[in-house]
Amino acid sequence: MNHGRNWPILLCKIGESEVLYKWNRRLWRYSLLSVVLLLLVTGSLVGCGGSGVPEEPLFDTSDPSVLRDLADQHGIGIGAAVISSLLIEEQYADTLAEHFNMIVAEYEMKWDPIQLTQGSFDFSGGDALVDFAEANGMKVRGHALVWHQATPDWVTNGSWTNDELMDIIKNHVTAVSQHYQGKIVAWDVANEALSDQSPYGLRGDSPFTKLGQDYIDEAFRAAHLVDPDALLFYNDYGVEGMNGKAQSMYNMVVGMLDRGVPIHGVGLQMHITTDGYPLTNRFEENVKRFTDLGLEVHITEADVRIRIPSSQTSRNLQAQVYHDLMAACLRNPKVTAFLTWGFTDNHSWVPDFFNGYGDALLFDKNYAKKQAYYGLQAALKGE
Ligand code: 9MR
Numbered sequence: 001m002n003h004g005r006n007w008p009i010l011l012c013k014i015g016e017s018e019v020l021y022k023w024n025r026r027l028w029r030y031s032l033l034s035v036v037l038l039l040l041v042t043g044s045l046v047g048c049g050g051s052g053v054p055e056e057p058l059f060d061t062s063d064p065s066v067l068r069d070l071a072d073q074h075g076i077g078i079g080a081a082v083i084s085s086l087l088i089e090e091q092y093a094d095t096l097a098e099h100f101n102m103i104v105a106e107y108e109m110k111w112d113p114i115q116l117t118q119g120s121f122d123f124s125g126g127d128a129l130v131d132f133a134e135a136n137g138m139k140v141r142g143h144a145l146v147w148h149q150a151t152p153d154w155v156t157n158g159s160w161t162n163d164e165l166m167d168i169i170k171n172h173v174t175a176v177s178q179h180y181q182g183k184i185v186a187w188d189v190a191n192e193a194l195s196d197q198s199p200y201g202l203r204g205d206s207p208f209t210k211l212g213q214d215y216i217d218e219a220f221r222a223a224h225l226v227d228p229d230a231l232l233f234y235n236d237y238g239v240e241g242m243n244g245k246a247q248s249m250y251n252m253v254v255g256m257l258d259r260g261v262p263i264h265g266v267g268l269q270m271h272i273t274t275d276g277y278p279l280t281n282r283f284e285e286n287v288k289r290f291t292d293l294g295l296e297v298h299i300t301e302a303d304v305r306i307r308i309p310s311s312q313t314s315r316n317l318q319a320q321v322y323h324d325l326m327a328a329c330l331r332n333p334k335v336t337a338f339l340t341w342g343f344t345d346n347h348s349w350v351p352d353f354f355n356g357y358g359d360a361l362l363f364d365k366n367y368a369k370k371q372a373y374y375g376l377q378a379a380l381k382g383e
Pocket of ligand 1: 106107110149150191237269301349
């Protein structure tokens with residue numbers, strides 16, 4: 001190749017590419033700048049509800065009234081699920097005692113921790129919780145006597161006859177109700193017994209289902225026999241609005257009442273997102289058909305999960321959902337308790353279970369009150 005003959009052209013190309021290089025650098029700078037600006041603008045739009053102006057917290061944060069005082073005025077329970085081993089942490093314990101008049105064990109009153117080995121009972125975790133409640137003038141919900149989860153292998157995998165399994169259930173229910181007799185306002189006697197699939201009968205993955213509806217009836221009877229003052233609840237998820245599973249729960253409960261089974265209430269768990277369910281799915285109508293049966297309704301495990309990292313917009317929407325739920329509950333005098341499943345985002349099952357979601361509770365990780373808290377406060381003040 002004769003480079004000499006192409007020299008002018010080559011120079012020209014070098015000159016050209018120098019110009020281009022400079023231009024490219026400018027273009028790069030401009031594009032980088034635009035990308036940064038775009039990110040900033042979209043970021044703030046996401047946080048500002050699209051208006052471009054940073055979104056303000058929705059609910060007033062200036063009123064120091066605590067939820068438990070406001071709930072007391074309505075004569076309802078306001079509660080949270082508690083992990084009793086955390087009660088030694090001052091901030092955890094103080095926040096609970098200050099803001100709630102009711103607690104429920106997130107784990108320690110389930111079958112696993114109480115009777116891990118057949119016939120050997122350990123009530124220490126639940127007792128710590130009951131002591132804490134007594135010391136702080138709080139009521140205790142019991143959760144849960146019979147559930148297909150958190151149940152020991154010896155129950156689940158033993159080759160029991162139906163009669164043996166029924167006796168095992170009755171013995172456990174009797175022992176636990178007896179131990180806590182007079183200390184529990186309401187027990188979740190049977191938890192999540194129903195399937196999520198149409199026709200929403202007893203769930204296929206429970207070791208108790210082979211006993212049919214009888215095991216639920218018998219568990220309620222056994223609990224009532226030893227602790228007649230405790231209100232006995234059936235508790236489930238996905239039954240908050242009008243849907244097939246809620247209908248199945250309704251039919252089951254009507255049957256129990258017809259047979260004279262001592263059931264006094266239903267627990268609607270309320271693990272939800274901000275998409276509007278169950279408020280858009282006739283929540284109040286569903287609640288009313290249960291209270292029309294003479295039953296109480298408790299919101300037993302509320303948490304409203306949002307995508308993390310959350311924004312002011314999503315936290316406002318979450319607060320609105322909490323507000324609207326509480327307002328709807330207060331319109332029905334037979335809704336007598338509202339409990340969240342935990343209270344600080346520091347300790348919540350949500351991020352472990354729902355990928356990408358979190359920040360579902362009333363206090364942030366540093367125990368500061370969130371908009372969600374003020375949403376409930378506003379509803380309890382009738383605002
Ligand atoms: O939040 C609870 C989690 O910490 C436990 O590991 C789990 C098993 O015991 O139970 C979780 O609580 C569940 C409750 O008992 C019933 N409804 C659904 C709750 C979330 O899974």
